[in-house]
Every structure is written in C-alpha cells, then in structure tokens.
Amino acid sequence: MSTELIIAIIITIAGAATPILLAALGELVVEKSGVLNLGVEGMMLIGAVITVAVTLTTGNHLLAVVCAALAASLSSLIFGVLTLTLSANQVATGLALTILGTGFSALFGQPYTGKDVPLLRSPFPPELATDPIWRVLFGYSPLVYFALIMVVVVWWFLQKTRAGLILRAVGENDLSAHSIGYPVIGIRYLAVAFGGAMAGIAGSCFPLFLTPQWVERLTTGRGWIALALVVFAAWRPFRLLAGAYFFGLMMIFEIYAKTNSAFRVLPSEFWAALPYLATVLVLVLISLRREGSTAAPACLGKPFVATG
Amino acid sequence: MTQFNRRTMIKIGGAAATLPLLGSRAFAQEKLKVGFVLIGTPDDNGWNHGHDRGRQEMVDAIGADKVETTVVTNVPEGPDSERVFRELAQQGHKLIYATSFGFGDYVHKVAKMFPDVKFEWATGNATAPNVSLYNAKFHEGRSVIGTISGMMTKTNKIAYIGSFPIPEVRMGINAYAIAARKANPNVTVKVVYVDSWFDPAKEADAARALIDQGVDIITQHTDGPAALQVAEERGIVGGFGQGADMSAFAPNAHLTAIIDRWGPHYIKSVQSVLDGTWAEGSVWDGLASGEVEIGPYNAKIPADVVAAAEATKAGIIDGSLHPFAGPIKDNAGAERVAAGDIIDDGEYWAVDWYVEGVEA
Incomplete structure (x- = not known):
C-alpha cells in the first residue's frame, strides 16, 4: 500500500469522524451533568438544514455554523424545559426531539433541496494541501480542526476548572450539590444548551464538507452513533477522540474491505459491526473493573426535583 | 381454490345490491384515488423524484377532476409498509403503486385482503390477480x-x-x-x-x-x-x-x-383503471419506448x-x-x-x- 493511499484513507477517516466527535463531545457534557438527551440526531438535522439555508442565502460559512449552533441549541432548550423544569421523562422527550428535528428539517429544507452547497474548504493556502504529505496536516475543513480543539477545551473544562467540577458534582449527586447551594437545574440547562450547539455544528459538517446538499434525513443515523460513542468512551474526552476516529476508521474500512483485496482479511460486515461490538465490550470491561458501579454519571437520566 | 361460505355469499349479495347506487356515484362525481408509496422523498433528485414526476405527468394528462393522488414518503421496506398499504386501501384508494422492490411481500399480503383494489409493484417479480408489475430496463x-x-x-x-x-x-x-x-x-x-x-x-x-x-x-x-x-x-x-x-x-x-420516465406508464395504467380494463400483467420497457432516457x-x-x-x-x-x-x-x-x-x-x-x- 502506498503512502499516498494511507494519507488519503486518513483524510477520509477524519471527515467521517468529525461530525460524530462534535456531537458526542456535546452529549458528553450533557450526560456529565446527569441529563440524557437522545435528541442528538434531531438537533444535528436542525443544524444541517440551518447551515444549508444560511449558506445559500448569505454565502457566509461562519455565519451558517453559528446560526446552526444557535438553532440546535434553541431546540435543545425545548427538551430542557420539558425534562428539567417540568421533570418529564428524559428518554421519551429526547426521542420526541429527534422526531421533531427530523420533521422540522424536512419542512424547512424544502426550498433548499436540489441545490449545490458551496464547500467549506481547508483554511490553509491550497499550495500547502497539494503535496500529499502536507495534505494530512493542512487538507481538512476548518470544522475538523475545531473538533480537535474542542476535545482539549472540554477536557480542560471538566477536569481543570471549578465550573467543570460543579457540573460533574451535579451529575454525580444532584441532591448534595443542591444542598450546598448550587443551582442544579440552571447548570443542567447550560449543559443541555451546549450539547445542542455542538450537535448543531456536527450537523453543519454534512452540507459543508461531507455531502454538500440538502435532502431529508441527511445525517442518516450518525447522531445515534454519537450516543454510542459517549458510552464507548466511558465519558472521557480523549477516549472520545480516539473512539470517534476508531469508529470513522471502521466506517472506511468497511468500504475498503469491499473494494481492495488487501483489506479483505475479514468480511466487510465485520468492520461495519465492530464499533457496536466494541461498545458492548467496553461496557462489559467497565462493569468488570469496578464492582457494582459503572463509569456513567450516577444521576444520569434521573429527573431532579428540589425538596425543601 | 376459492371456498364460498355463507358469510361471503351474504357479502357478495349485499355488494351486488348496493352496486347500482354506488356505481352511479362513483362514475358521476368521485375521483379515482391513487396512492403512491415511496421509499424516500420526491426531493432526492433520483429514484423517488422520477416517480413523483411521473405522477404529476399522469395527473396533468388525466385531469385533476378525475384523479386524486396521495403520496406517502419515507416508507421503509419492511413490515411497517404493510400498514401503509392497508391504510391506503381502507381510505378508498383503488390503485396503489408500490415503488420499490422491497415492498413486494407486503403488497401481496394486503392485495389478498382488498381484492377490489389494484396494486402495481415497481421492479417486482411476482403478480397476482390484482397485483401487476412495472419496470424499466435501466x-x-x-x-x-x-x-x-x-x-x-x-x-x-x-x-x-x-x-x-x-x-x-x-x-x-x-x-x-x-x-x-x-x-x-x-x-x-x-x-x-x-x-x-x-x-x-x-x-x-x-x-x-x-x-x-x-x-x-x-x-x-x-x-x-x-x-x-x-x-x-x-x-x-x-x-x-x-x-x-x-x-x-x-x-x-x-x-x-x-433518466427514468414513469409518466407514460402511469397515464396508461390509471386510464385502464378508469376504463375498467386494468388486468394483471407485467410491463418492462426501456429505451425503445421512452421509459428509459x-x-x-x-x-x-x-x-x-x-x-x-x-x-x-x-x-x-x-x-x-x-x-x-x-x-x-x-x-x-x-x-x-x-x-x-x-x-x-x-x-x-x-x-x-x-x-x-x-x-x-
């Protein structure tokens, strides 16, 4: 296998990994605060359709990504009001948000179907990206770099800042956090809004560099993969990064296993199933290692009602 | 073999009795309701788009005063599609197009339940008295x-x-x-x-x-x-x-x-239902007849x-x-x-x- 092919594979993997990495990073923060939002796929679709609309009307990619983040964040606040203020079931509300996002994006996107969306290309001078070796560093869409930066930012926030510590405390033991005076509901609102914004940006990846068009259900289930990824990563940002690229690698390997005899050591179906098998394996390993506990935040998915 | 029992006999008798009444209404005012079941959406710029364009050509040619269409989009090729076909038949659609291969089993199941409804299965491979096939030589x-x-x-x-x-x-x-x-x-x-x-x-x-x-x-x-x-x-x-x-x-x-052009076939087949000449069969044309361009x-x-x-x-x-x-x-x-x-x-x-x- 030539170096050029290896580099080409790496670049394709980065593209496939970026949307699930962005969405999973947002969901990781949400889940760390003790909230399970299954609406990732719906929020991604809202982000994707807003990106298409803004890019086609204004031609401004940055504005499109910001609007996508805001719109998806706004939609996540619907989930917030229902589950946090009104203590509705988080699983049911999250699924409803996915259905809402799918429907809204289909309706809102109708005028934009059948149109070619201008690509968001590498921010570096094209000369840097023509050489195959340099392409591996400079040949990506800005959102790929943004996702990598956000991994560090989320890790730093959760592990190194006081605010991150409070957020984790709220997710691990909401009653204690409440009793020492932290606004549990307020903190969870912020986490949910951040998760929405990240899902929206993840949605932007599709029209901006993966599949530059709008059609209904453009994200085809990548939001669900992001949810599996959070579990796979055991709620840790750097493991999430490795997991996203591993999932991306498997998606691309599946295709190579079908087209290239060098990859045909195992059937393509095996590569396609591997991310999910690996997620199950990780869950098993986690529960074996720490007896009686999982890596999940203790309050994950449980509604919080302040007493007294 | 069809077995008659008392219930079916009564049903048939009842249907025959109301036939003149229904018939006059159907021919004088009621539009023919035609259902289209799509696996995706008409805006995919491909397969489903082709079928929807064919549908529009058909409505334009036959006339919106004679035919009324219902399009069900994003129907997965699985057991849920059976519900969609049944619902369309129950709502009075007399001709239903199943526009994907994977709908076949469910079309045949529902067709047995609604013998007076005509079904057409695109790219399919088995007919029944009220199930026809249509395909193009892509x-x-x-x-x-x-x-x-x-x-x-x-x-x-x-x-x-x-x-x-x-x-x-x-x-x-x-x-x-x-x-x-x-x-x-x-x-x-x-x-x-x-x-x-x-x-x-x-x-x-x-x-x-x-x-x-x-x-x-x-x-x-x-x-x-x-x-x-x-x-x-x-x-x-x-x-x-x-x-x-x-x-x-x-x-x-x-x-x-x-380019798929389903319009000519849809016009022909809807017209045959309006004329009462629709029959079980299989249509498979290509470049020569303009189904494929x-x-x-x-x-x-x-x-x-x-x-x-x-x-x-x-x-x-x-x-x-x-x-x-x-x-x-x-x-x-x-x-x-x-x-x-x-x-x-x-x-x-x-x-x-x-x-x-x-x-x-």
Whole structure:
C-alpha cells in the first residue's frame, strides 16, 4: 500500500469522524451533568438544514455554523424545559426531539433541496494541501480542526476548572450539590444548551464538507452513533477522540474491505459491526473493573426535583 | 381454490345490491384515488423524484377532476409498509403503486385482503390477480454509459456504487461492465454496495475511497447525487446521474444521466383503471419506448465517444444490439453465455454472477 493511499484513507477517516466527535463531545457534557438527551440526531438535522439555508442565502460559512449552533441549541432548550423544569421523562422527550428535528428539517429544507452547497474548504493556502504529505496536516475543513480543539477545551473544562467540577458534582449527586447551594437545574440547562450547539455544528459538517446538499434525513443515523460513542468512551474526552476516529476508521474500512483485496482479511460486515461490538465490550470491561458501579454519571437520566 | 361460505355469499349479495347506487356515484362525481408509496422523498433528485414526476405527468394528462393522488414518503421496506398499504386501501384508494422492490411481500399480503383494489409493484417479480408489475430496463441505459466510461477512463479503473445485491442492481453492473469492456478490454469495474438506497454520507465516503484507489469514473445505483458531488470536488473524469439529470450538482463531472420516465406508464395504467380494463400483467420497457432516457451529453465528451454512445443506444432501440449478448464469461473465467446467445428477459432474474472484469 502506498503512502499516498494511507494519507488519503486518513483524510477520509477524519471527515467521517468529525461530525460524530462534535456531537458526542456535546452529549458528553450533557450526560456529565446527569441529563440524557437522545435528541442528538434531531438537533444535528436542525443544524444541517440551518447551515444549508444560511449558506445559500448569505454565502457566509461562519455565519451558517453559528446560526446552526444557535438553532440546535434553541431546540435543545425545548427538551430542557420539558425534562428539567417540568421533570418529564428524559428518554421519551429526547426521542420526541429527534422526531421533531427530523420533521422540522424536512419542512424547512424544502426550498433548499436540489441545490449545490458551496464547500467549506481547508483554511490553509491550497499550495500547502497539494503535496500529499502536507495534505494530512493542512487538507481538512476548518470544522475538523475545531473538533480537535474542542476535545482539549472540554477536557480542560471538566477536569481543570471549578465550573467543570460543579457540573460533574451535579451529575454525580444532584441532591448534595443542591444542598450546598448550587443551582442544579440552571447548570443542567447550560449543559443541555451546549450539547445542542455542538450537535448543531456536527450537523453543519454534512452540507459543508461531507455531502454538500440538502435532502431529508441527511445525517442518516450518525447522531445515534454519537450516543454510542459517549458510552464507548466511558465519558472521557480523549477516549472520545480516539473512539470517534476508531469508529470513522471502521466506517472506511468497511468500504475498503469491499473494494481492495488487501483489506479483505475479514468480511466487510465485520468492520461495519465492530464499533457496536466494541461498545458492548467496553461496557462489559467497565462493569468488570469496578464492582457494582459503572463509569456513567450516577444521576444520569434521573429527573431532579428540589425538596425543601 | 376459492371456498364460498355463507358469510361471503351474504357479502357478495349485499355488494351486488348496493352496486347500482354506488356505481352511479362513483362514475358521476368521485375521483379515482391513487396512492403512491415511496421509499424516500420526491426531493432526492433520483429514484423517488422520477416517480413523483411521473405522477404529476399522469395527473396533468388525466385531469385533476378525475384523479386524486396521495403520496406517502419515507416508507421503509419492511413490515411497517404493510400498514401503509392497508391504510391506503381502507381510505378508498383503488390503485396503489408500490415503488420499490422491497415492498413486494407486503403488497401481496394486503392485495389478498382488498381484492377490489389494484396494486402495481415497481421492479417486482411476482403478480397476482390484482397485483401487476412495472419496470424499466435501466440496464439498457447502463450499456450506453458503459460505452462512454470505457472510452473515457484514463486509469482503466471505473466503479459502481450499488445499493443491495438484488437482480436489478447486479444486472446493471453486468451491462455496464460488458459495454465498457467492449469499448476498452483493459477496464475493470470495482463494485461497492452501501447496503442502503439512501445514505449520502456513506455513498460519498465510498466515492472517496474509490477515487483514492485510482478510479476515475464512478456510476451509482442509489437514490442521490452524493457520489457525483465527490467526483466534482476531486476533479476525476466524471460520473453519471441515476434516475434523473443531476448536472446541477456536478456541472463538470456529470457526463450524462439515465433518466427514468414513469409518466407514460402511469397515464396508461390509471386510464385502464378508469376504463375498467386494468388486468394483471407485467410491463418492462426501456429505451425503445421512452421509459428509459439518456440525458444530454456533457460538452467535454469527445465527438467520437458521443457517436459511439448514440450508436449503442440506436442498436438497443432497433434490436441489433443486446446488452447481454454472448459470448459472456463470468469474473471467475467460466463461459456462461455462448457466442450468438443472449441472456433473455426470463433468465435475467436468475443471474447470480458477475461478468468478467467486475471486482465485487
């Protein structure tokens, strides 16, 4: 296998990994605060359709990504009001948000179907990206770099800042956090809004560099993969990064296993199933290692009602 | 064998008694309700778009005063589709089009429950007294674009992104490879199945992976233009629209398109229901009758290639050229069709092998 092919594979993997990495990073923060939002796929679709609309009307990619983040964040606040203020079931509300996002994006996107969306290309001078070796560093869409930066930012926030510590405390033991005076509901609102914004940006990846068009259900289930990824990563940002690229690698390997005899050591179906098998394996390993506990935040998915 | 019991006898009697009453109403005022069940949405710019355009042509031709249509979109090819067919039949749709292969089992189940409702199953393979089939010979179009691909590839590697390994897709690949290798014996066709009719991200990833391995022409048998967009972005020789003209997405890479035209069939079949002449049957036409069309050629295709493509098309239309004319070897080297023989329309469905030059 030539170096050029290896580099080409790496670049394709980065593209496939970026949307699930962005969405999973947002969901990781949400889940760390003790909230399970299954609406990732719906929020991604809202982000994707807003990106298409803004890019086609204004031609401004940055504005499109910001609007996508805001719109998806706004939609996540619907989930917030229902589950946090009104203590509705988080699983049911999250699924409803996915259905809402799918429907809204289909309706809102109708005028934009059948149109070619201008690509968001590498921010570096094209000369840097023509050489195959340099392409591996400079040949990506800005959102790929943004996702990598956000991994560090989320890790730093959760592990190194006081605010991150409070957020984790709220997710691990909401009653204690409440009793020492932290606004549990307020903190969870912020986490949910951040998760929405990240899902929206993840949605932007599709029209901006993966599949530059709008059609209904453009994200085809990548939001669900992001949810599996959070579990796979055991709620840790750097493991999430490795997991996203591993999932991306498997998606691309599946295709190579079908087209290239060098990859045909195992059937393509095996590569396609591997991310999910690996997620199950990780869950098993986690529960074996720490007896009686999982890596999940203790309050994950449980509604919080302040007493007294 | 149909068994009569008392209940059915009463039902039949009752129906006969109300017939004059119902009949006059039906013919005087009621529009014929026609249902369309789509696997995706009409805005996919491909397969579903083609069916919806056919529907519009039909409504325009028959007249909105005589026919009323219902389109159900995004129906998965699975048990849930049975509910959709049943619901349409219960709501009084007298003619229901199932526009995808995977709806077949459910169409047949529901058709048994509603013997007075006519069903038509696109690309299907089994009829019943109230289930007809309609299909188009897309593989004839594949021969034309295969000719173009064989003559225009520089790397001698061309590719085919398929949905599922069903007869229709497999024979599209075979027709494409036969024509391409007739034009250029050194060509190999790489095949990738994406296991979906619609997964733009996966189609695009497949296209990227193929281009990275030296493929310079990609054709696809899925429902959207994702692979063409990658071809445009990467600046390879090109690709083809499938189902509809997709040149808006890839002005440079779009060489031509295989366009489905379901309109003429929908007009004929709706009219036959209105006239009461609809009958169980199977329609399978291609380039000759206009069900399959070749779109405009990209200006960058050299004149001799256009001439060869047109000659292929003309040969298929006048019958002098058959897409599956022998000798044909399979990709393991065994001769499957002798010289002078062809794979005819009946044998077509049983072919479970790929022709020489296909890497699948």
